[in-house]
Amino acid sequence: MTEEGKRGLGGKDQARGRWAGRPNLDLISKKCNLGDWFLIYHLGRNMEPTSYGEFLKEFAKELENSVSTLERKPMLVGS
Numbered sequence: 001m002t003e004e005g006k007r008g009l010g011g012k013d014q015a016r017g018r019w020a021g022r023p024n025l026d027l028i029s030k031k032c033n034l035g036d037w038f039l040i041y042h043l044g045r046n047m048e049p050t051s052y053g054e055f056l057k058e059f060a061k062e063l064e065n066s067v068s069t070l071e072r073k074p075m076l077v078g079s
Contacts, residue, residue, distance in 0.1 A: 019053020024060035031063045
């Protein structure tokens with residue numbers, strides 16, 4: 001296993017999220033699914049830490065004000 005694989009989300013990657021603040025990270029963790037986390041993880045790997053933190057803050061704000069995709073009514077086609 002590579003050193004990166006052993007590290008997982010700890011170390012430097014974990015520190016990148018600290019710019020967003022714990023309440024924002026908690027909200028994101030509750031509302032996102034695995035596919036969302038995959039994208040968020042890779043964004044964090046490729047962005048400057050402060051920019052990533054700002055992105056996470058804005059993303060959490062949008063999540064807080066949005067309806068969960070699981071709570072939305074299904075679209076009816078051909079009714």
